[in-house]
């Protein structure tokens with residue numbers, strides 16, 4: 147299933163055989179490019195960037211690396227190969243053949259899921275559009291742009307589904323995905339986290355660690371879908387997503403490593419004067435990005451999620467590997483709830499607790515990275531540890547959205563929250579300090595002083611490679 151790059155829109159879905167669809171997507175393409183120029187990375191349009199492009203969707207060997215100008219990137223439509231005789235793995239239709247067209251009764255729900263997924267992709271590019279000008283190295287600059295072009299491609303993936311399977315409604319939704327904008331007062335992005343600013347590189351690394359990881363879990367659940375084109379699209383998107391989370395995890399780790407080096411060599415926690423980011427600020431950024439990302443999983447109890455599961459639209463993470471009847475008819479589960487004046491839990495039917503189940507999978511995964519970051523501190527002989535705040539902290543969606551809770555889960559009054567939240571979440575002053583470090587470092591092989599160099603380069607290239615030709 148090699149991708150044909152001679153086509154105006156590279157694809158492996160035989161677009162040429164459906165002239166109407168091809169024309170409709172070719173009609174959307176200029177709007178996408180206009181959006182990219184206006185809302186995508188600011189500047190750098192004429193610079194050649196060492197980017198990977200998908201050339202095949204087979205596992206391994208799918209990526210081709212070359213210097214490309216971003217507006218000339220070959221965004222396209224790539225679905226993972228179909229699985230022979232795939233059947234629906236869960237819910238009321240379990241065991242039946244997967245759908246290649248959408249059953250009428252599920253159209254509205256599927257559209258909603260695909261529109262939400264589509265919305266996040268350009269949103270993140272908009273959020274990150276200014277970061278290029280303060281990149282700590284050419285390596286990091288290239289990684290930012292790689293993430294950006296792939297989020298652009300993920301939008302293409304969803305827009306293909308909207309155009310191919312939802313007729314006029316789908317075409318309208320594809321247009322709207324370029325008309326809502328991150329943080330826009332009148333036409334904001336759909337989900338909260340995608341309207342927050344990503345103003346500096348620490349925020350970018352946190353975003354790609356925590357928020358892109360929500361992407362991993364949501365895409366994995368949609369990859370189980372009974373609607374086979376959605377499942378196949380998500381399977382391929384997941385291969386690209388892995389690099390984004392690597393950028394986040396390794397980015398935060400490099401920031402911590404530099405801070406730890408300076409803490410050790412000067413025997414102080416007070417490192418701001420020494421030009422690196424103190425652990426207290428790093429912890430506050432973790433608190434913010436983690437809590438905002440927890441909101442992306444929706445309410446603890448959700449009849450929407452139950453309906454998606456029952457109808458086969460959205461499964462659980464690694465559904466196939468779960469050892470149960472995949473119908474959840476009899477099962478119960480405990481979900482977090484405000485009980486007796488504080489965070490507790492209650493038992494509910496398992497099918498109503500699916501958002502929470504996915505959030506739990508996400509939390510375990512987040513903790514693994516935290517362990518690796520703390521290892522860096524340990525290696526430098528630093529006793530202090532970074533941690534994830536309590537799941538009820540700083541929540542805007544779900545059960546805890548109307549309560550105030552400290553990072554350790556202790557309920558606090560409104561007054562205490564007002565007087566203490568600056569200890570827990572980044573303040574304007576913290577952000578200004580981080581911003582003061584964000585000076586571009588574009589010399590080949592050099593890295594800004596608040597972060598350590600990467601362990602290795604991209605695709606076997608050395609650290610002093612010209613990842614972006616400026």
Ligand code: BYC
Nearest residue numbers: 262266270337338357358361364441442444445448450451
């Ligand atoms: N913000 O039943 P509930 C990614 C709404 S990230 C605002 O509790 P549900 C990426 C909800 O719409 C992955 N509103 O939740 C990462 C509903 O509204 P209505 C993106 C929210 O529906 C980095 C009401 O609250 N993909 O790919 O089960 C870079 C009650 O909802 C929020 C997906 O999210 C929120 N945070 O679940 C680039 C997958 N949460 O009905 C990309 C598709 C809930 O009252 N989406 N609401 O009007 C979904 O599966 C579901 O829509 C959600 C929400 C999991 C988001």
